[in-house]
Amino acid sequence: MNKKDTYKTLTKASNEVLFKDKNSKFFGYAYPAINEDQVKEHLETLKKQHHSARHWCYAYQFGTTESNLQFRANDDGEPNNSAGMPIYGQIQSFDVTNVLIVVVRYFGGVKLGVGGLINAYKTTAQMALENSRIVTRTINKHFEISFDYKNMNKVMRLIKENNLKIVNQILELDCKIEISVRLKDAQKAFESFQSIFEVEIKELEN
Structure with a gap:
């Protein structure tokens, strides 16, 4: 559906x-x-x-x-x-x-x-x-991605490949990036980050 x-x-x-x-x-x-x-x-x-x-x-x-x-x-x-x-x-x-x-x-x-x-x-x-x-x-969902600095390239590559919008970012030793994803693409984006080792993703309340 x-x-x-x-x-x-x-x-x-x-x-x-x-x-x-x-x-x-x-x-x-x-x-x-x-x-x-x-x-x-x-x-x-x-x-x-x-x-x-x-x-x-x-x-x-x-x-x-x-x-x-x-x-x-x-x-x-x-x-x-x-x-x-x-x-x-x-x-x-x-x-x-x-x-x-x-x-x-x-x-x-x-x-x-x-x-x-x-x-x-x-x-x-x-x-x-x-x-x-x-x-x-568009109706969007917001996610927070948490990862170590060493995984920065992997995360950034996925963001770029999926053409995702960055809303907020804290890039230090512990990094956090908030992304906004169109509702119909949200599940796919969530699963692609979830599949990366040492990267956590959680949905935020809009």
Whole structure:
């Protein structure tokens, strides 16, 4: 089975987008985000910027593999599932992660009904993502290789042959090198270092 070893995310915040329906205004924003603290910061900034708005609805998703995905959708006072889930649906539709989308609503005096709200939040989220720069990145595993200085050439040759990226290195009598390996190549790299006499390799937590 081929494991998925890439993911899509944003390089930077999108430009503000605006969707209007029956006098209601919906401002949309997409941000790269990897934790709830960042979500909080972006929401606080938008609440200051749009202090007279009625709703700040959002959805986010963090994580790069199925086992570590986290998501949340928030309706912020709108009818259940009329705002947060339509926004989250666009995160899924664009297949992006480590992302936060916020839609700020100014009520225009005319009720849109649940169908109208779903459409407005979905469309604004879609516009925000269309206005974002989306990139594909690889999912990598990190390993630490430990060896004596005399084995340096063997280790370096393997790193070069496998085109592996060195993240950190301490080259003294006892050497340690941290490498980053694309997920699909990780097992092969691990086994090739494991097979060298007097060289230890262990996986690091990302």
